[in-house]
Amino acid sequence: MKTSTWLSKGLPLLSLLFLLISWQWVASFYNPILVPSPMETIQALWHLYISGKLWEHVNNTILRGFMGFLLSACIGVPLGLLMGINGIIRRLVQPFVVVMQVIPLISWLVLAMIWFGSERVPVFVVVITTLPLVMINVVQGVINVDPQYTEMARVFKVNKRKIYFKIYFPQVLPYLLAGLSAALGTTWKAVAMAEFLSTQRGIGSGMAVARINLETPEVFAWTLLLVLLGLSTDYGLRLLQKRLTSWRY
Numbered sequence: 001m002k003t004s005t006w007l008s009k010g011l012p013l014l015s016l017l018f019l020l021i022s023w024q025w026v027a028s029f030y031n032p033i034l035v036p037s038p039m040e041t042i043q044a045l046w047h048l049y050i051s052g053k054l055w056e057h058v059n060n061t062i063l064r065g066f067m068g069f070l071l072s073a074c075i076g077v078p079l080g081l082l083m084g085i086n087g088i089i090r091r092l093v094q095p096f097v098v099v100m101q102v103i104p105l106i107s108w109l110v111l112a113m114i115w116f117g118s119e120r121v122p123v124f125v126v127v128i129t130t131l132p133l134v135m136i137n138v139v140q141g142v143i144n145v146d147p148q149y150t151e152m153a154r155v156f157k158v159n160k161r162k163i164y165f166k167i168y169f170p171q172v173l174p175y176l177l178a179g180l181s182a183a184l185g186t187t188w189k190a191v192a193m194a195e196f197l198s199t200q201r202g203i204g205s206g207m208a209v210a211r212i213n214l215e216t217p218e219v220f221a222w223t224l225l226l227v228l229l230g231l232s233t234d235y236g237l238r239l240l241q242k243r244l245t246s247w248r249y
Contacts, residue, residue, distance in 0.1 A: 036217035041224060044217035053206065058225060061122075061203040065191045065229070068126025072183060075127075076134030077176065081168075083135065084142020093135075101132050105193065113198050122194035122202065129190045130183035137179025141172035177241050184233050188226050 020038055027037040036044070048054040083090040108128050112121040149167045195204025203222050210218035 033214055033216050036220050040217045041220040044215070045221040045224065048206075048218065048221060054225075057201060057203050057206045057222075060199075060201045061188075061191055061195065062229070064122040064195075064202065065126060065187045068123040068191065069130060069183060069187045071123070072127045072130040072134055073180065076131050076179075077138055080135040080138025080179075081142060081172075084139045084172075090139065097132050097135055100128055105129060105190070109194060109197055112194075118198040118200075121198040122191045122204075125194040126187050126190045130186050133183045133186065134176075134179045137175045137182070138172060141175030142168065144175070145171045173244060177237065177244075181234060181237055184237060185230055188230050188233075192222075192226055 023038055027035045027040075029035075032040055045054070079093065083093055105125070108125055109121065112124045116124060145168055149171075191202070192204035192207065195202035196208045197204075199205050203225055207219050207222045210216070210222065
């Protein structure tokens with residue numbers, strides 16, 4: 001048991017070590033302008049930190065990312081519940097969800113720049129790209145609720161509030177958390193792309209400037225920050241999932 005626990009904790013570190021070794025090996029064959037090494041990337045990250053650019057850009061990205069993500073969750077969860085419970089609403093809203101999914105991200109970016117101006121573009125892009133992920137997962141969770149439980153609740157005349165919290169919520173929760181996890185992963189990619197094309201502050205904007213100046217280590221440094229953001233928020237969501245699961249039972 002102890003050996004398996006040690007392995008489960010050590011495997012992510014081994015995976016990270018393998019990634020760093022592979023990165024260093026590939027970088028040894030190329031000029032830093034093409035593929036910088038891990039050390040060169042860390043040095044670029046340090047220079048961004050001491051210059052003051054790092055926190056200015058990161059803070060803007062985090063603010064926009066979380067704002068878009070929270071708006072997406074606040075809209076997507078109740079709308080997904082309504083779609084799952086009411087078939088008429090589901091058929092009415094489903095085409096709009098499909099449209100949001102099939103329209104390319106670049107189209108949303110261009111339209112947002114025309115409609116809102118540059119500063120609001122990243123938030124809009126995050127909402128429009130993550131909203132379908134949240135809604136679809138919540139709808140699937142509601143549809144897959146065991147009908148025996150809801151039928152039994154109706155037979156015993158349980159009030160709707162208890163039906164939602166005691167029957168729907170525990171069974172929809174795993175689907176909701178899966179949707180939020182996927183939305184978080186998409187958030188940081190979407191906000192960085194929007195900043196790359198539309199703003200003067202943010203991680204994406206920093207990458208755009210680094211590209212123009214052929215500062216590839218700096219591009220890698222900004223990318224590393226995005227990866228760290230994604231990993232940290234995913235870890236936070238996992239902690240929340242554990243707390244909610246323990247509370248549920």
